[in-house]
Amino acid sequence: MVALKQKLEERGLRKTAFRIELLTLFTQTKSSLSIEDIKSSVGKTSDKVTIYRALDAFEKSGLIHRVPDKANLARYALCHNECKPEAHSHNHAHFICTVCDETFCIENVEVPKIHLKQGYKINSSTLTLEGSCPSCQSA
Amino acid sequence: MVALKQKLEERGLRKTAFRIELLTLFTQTKSSLSIEDIKSSVGKTSDKVTIYRALDAFEKSGLIHRVPDKANLARYALCHNECKPEAHSHNHAHFICTVCDETFCIENVEVPKIHLKQGYKINSSTLTLEGSCPSCQSA
DNA sequence: AAATTTATCGCAACTTGGTTGCGTTAGTTT
DNA sequence: AAACTAACGCAACCAAGTTGCGATAAATTT
Ligand SMILES: [Mn+2]
Ligand SMILES: [Mn+2]
Ligand SMILES: [Zn+2]
Ligand SMILES: [Zn+2]
Numbered sequence: 634m635v636a637l638k639q640k641l642e643e644r645g646l647r648k649t650a651f652r653i654e655l656l657t658l659f660t661q662t663k664s665s666l667s668i669e670d671i672k673s674s675v676g677k678t679s680d681k682v683t684i685y686r687a688l689d690a691f692e693k694s695g696l697i698h699r700v701p702d703k704a705n706l707a708r709y710a711l712c713h714n715e716c717k718p719e720a721h722s723h724n725h726a727h728f729i730c731t732v733c734d735e736t737f738c739i740e741n742v743e744v745p746k747i748h749l750k751q752g753y754k755i756n757s758s759t760l761t762l763e764g765s766c767p768s769c770q771s772a
Numbered sequence: 773m774v775a776l777k778q779k780l781e782e783r784g785l786r787k788t789a790f791r792i793e794l795l796t797l798f799t800q801t802k803s804s805l806s807i808e809d810i811k812s813s814v815g816k817t818s819d820k821v822t823i824y825r826a827l828d829a830f831e832k833s834g835l836i837h838r839v840p841d842k843a844n845l846a847r848y849a850l851c852h853n854e855c856k857p858e859a860h861s862h863n864h865a866h867f868i869c870t871v872c873d874e875t876f877c878i879e880n881v882e883v884p885k886i887h888l889k890q891g892y893k894i895n896s897s898t899l900t901l902e903g904s905c906p907s908c909q910s911a
Numbered sequence: 912a913a914a915t916t917t918a919t920c921g922c923a924a925c926t927t928g929g930t931t932g933c934g935t936t937a938g939t940t941t
Numbered sequence: 942a943a944a945c946t947a948a949c950g951c952a953a954c955c956a957a958g959t960t961g962c963g964a965t966a967a968a969t970t971t
Binding site: 705726728731739742744745747749751752753754755756757758759760761762763764765766767770 | 844865867870878881883884886888890891892893894895896897898899900901902903904905906909
């Protein structure tokens, strides 16, 4: 709780009721959150513009990172490895479950370093896996 | 030309002027095509709905495959390894140039096979690299 | 504590990429 | 040539996300 508010303060973000609630929500989620997830969890109180802007601010300050989504919608997960606004380092794979539409950070699988032939300069890479997650296996 | 019409025929697609032109365009492109690319190349003649439906039909019948795009827009490239409607096999990496917004198929880089811990079942994987392409290096 | 400053919020209006419905056109088959 | 049906074109629609701007409320200064 208090540590949470500190994270906002450290990055020069204001500790508004909504942003505290949003950040709390992220810490409580093991996977990731879509706009819909947030809307339904926060209640209808907050406008979608507010949500988008908060997510944007959180991402820029290294609190969360965007993850791939089944339908390419906005979706975010907490940065576990204390990212800095300048350098987000989350070079892990992501898993999209096509059954429950959830996206999981696979922190223990690194994105492989690829070397391309002369001329290509790589700045970032992503490795995305698709299939069914443990909870959706029974079906 | 004639081989091209055959490909359409083989898959039960009609050889309309537009679809022949579109498929020709794909064979002439070394990288990939966005809707805008197609629009400007085909002239204003064809409706966007026609383009979307043709791309959809081509993809379903294994002529083209969707590639990632800088802004998540629709973008397609020719299938070089003769895909079947049932099984598209294009497990190669893709490179997005953030300068010219082009997407390249990196046919000689395979997407690595990943093994996850019990419970996750992987159906498909994608490896996407981002940076600047050879033509955009000088800048 | 009051005044000031400015990040954040909320509403409305807009943009964009893509989809759906449906009547028309034109390949393909008989 | 007649029949059948994939493909086309237009209009209307949809959903995710963005922009502008005035109102609210944290944070800072007096
Ligand atoms: Mn992640
Ligand atoms: Mn490809
Ligand atoms: Zn699942
Ligand atoms: Zn380029």
